[in-house]
Amino acid sequence: MSRSVVVTGASSGIGQATALQLAGAGYEVFATVRSEEKADKLRARAEEEGTRLRTMVLDVTDGARCADVFAEIAGLTGGGPWAVVNNAGTALPGAIEDVDEDQARRLMEVNLHAPARIARLVLPAMRHRGDGRIVNVSSVAARAVMPFAGWYSTSKAGLSALSHALRMEAAPWGVRVVLVEPGFHASPMLENAADAFERRASVSSRYADCYRVASRSLRDSSRYPGPERVARAIHRVLATPRPRARYVLGTDARVGGRLDSLVPYALSDRVKSAATGLSSAAGLEGLLARAGGVHRRP
Numbered sequence: 001m002s003r004s005v006v007v008t009g010a011s012s013g014i015g016q017a018t019a020l021q022l023a024g025a026g027y028e029v030f031a032t033v034r035s036e037e038k039a040d041k042l043r044a045r046a047e048e049e050g051t052r053l054r055t056m057v058l059d060v061t062d063g064a065r066c067a068d069v070f071a072e073i074a075g076l077t078g079g080g081p082w083a084v085v086n087n088a089g090t091a092l093p094g095a096i097e098d099v100d101e102d103q104a105r106r107l108m109e110v111n112l113h114a115p116a117r118i119a120r121l122v123l124p125a126m127r128h129r130g131d132g133r134i135v136n137v138s139s140v141a142a143r144a145v146m147p148f149a150g151w152y153s154t155s156k157a158g159l160s161a162l163s164h165a166l167r168m169e170a171a172p173w174g175v176r177v178v179l180v181e182p183g184f185h186a187s188p189m190l191e192n193a194a195d196a197f198e199r200r201a202s203v204s205s206r207y208a209d210c211y212r213v214a215s216r217s218l219r220d221s222s223r224y225p226g227p228e229r230v231a232r233a234i235h236r237v238l239a240t241p242r243p244r245a246r247y248v249l250g251t252d253a254r255v256g257g258r259l260d261s262l263v264p265y266a267l268s269d270r271v272k273s274a275a276t277g278l279s280s281a282a283g284l285e286g287l288l289a290r291a292g293g294v295h296r297r298p
């Protein structure tokens with residue numbers, strides 16, 4: 001019998017590529033998306049590729065719906081899925097002072113609380129079976145922190161710590177918890193982040209120029225590898241008998257993560273400020289302020 005895997009956030013990007021990759025490799029895939037329309041599109045896409053998967057409509061921030069969907073999957077899989085890929089995620093671009101509490105809470109709901117909730121739902125059956133995998137899709141941003149991505153980094157660093165604890169707690173029962181940390185990969189998330197930066201730039205903010213720089217850089221998706229590379233790595237995590245605790249995917253992720261821990265903050269902060277236009281924006285504002293204080297932005 002084929003092994004069953006739930007992939008959350010499978011409407012696009014890494015989640016879609018992973019669901020298709022696993023279905024093509026013979027896994028019984030339950031792909032969650034947020035609307036019937038997206039479910040239809042995904043199933044059609046799978047059919048085009050000559051494979052099949054089941055779709056479930058799920059917003060991972062809805063606790064009651066999560067319980068219902070995982071109960072339904074349990075009924076179809078003899079107790080519960082063999083593996084879950086917690087991929088659903090979102091970004092929240094903007095300087096810390098420009099992000100309000102509700103936006104930050106919503107981000108933490110999707111990127112941090114939902115994977116924990118799903119782990120609570122699937123662990124009992126995995127433990128009972130003495131076998132199972134939970135793959136949490138984090139990001140290089142968990143370790144390499146950039147200006148204007150502070151909340152995203154916070155959510156992913158939280159997910160990394162949560163996965164670390166869960167890995168130790170679940171291991172005695174044969175359940176492997178694996179963290180995947182990709183670098184930049186082309187996906188709608190980057191486009192959405194670019195749009196969000198532009199919206200922020202259009203309202204009053206001292207960071208408007210930096211937001212425009214960030215938006216331009218994110219739109220150039222030809223610079224980034226496709227999401228299929230992450231999908232293949234997740235497939236390997238599921239196929240290998242003894243997966244590692246953590247997989248860092250992409251040169252940018254390997255180099256960025258390592259540099260952030262090795263280079264002194266005094267240097268890396270300056271480089272990041274220059275790269276994001278922050279130091280020149282602050283320099284110009286300081287100059288204007290010293291020249292008369294009339295141009296200081298609110």
Ligand SMILES: NC(=O)c1ccc[n+]([C@@H]2O[C@H](COP(=O)([O-])OP(=O)(O)OC[C@H]3O[C@@H](n4cnc5c(N)ncnc54)[C@H](OP(=O)(O)O)[C@@H]3O)[C@@H](O)[C@H]2O)c1
Pocket residue numbers: 008009010011012013014015033034035058059060061086087088089090110137138139140181182183184185186187188189190227
């Ligand atoms: N792309 C990168 O460079 C990169 C790098 C490192 C890590 N990651 C991580 O990889 C994962 C996938 O991202 P991606 O790049 O493939 O972006 P994406 O194409 O935008 O995919 C995000 C997926 O999450 C879903 N989602 C968002 N909020 C949700 C919610 N409340 N409930 C259920 N599903 C929800 C989206 O559904 P809708 O279509 O309905 O919005 C979409 O299917 C994320 O966890 C992300 O943080 C991405």
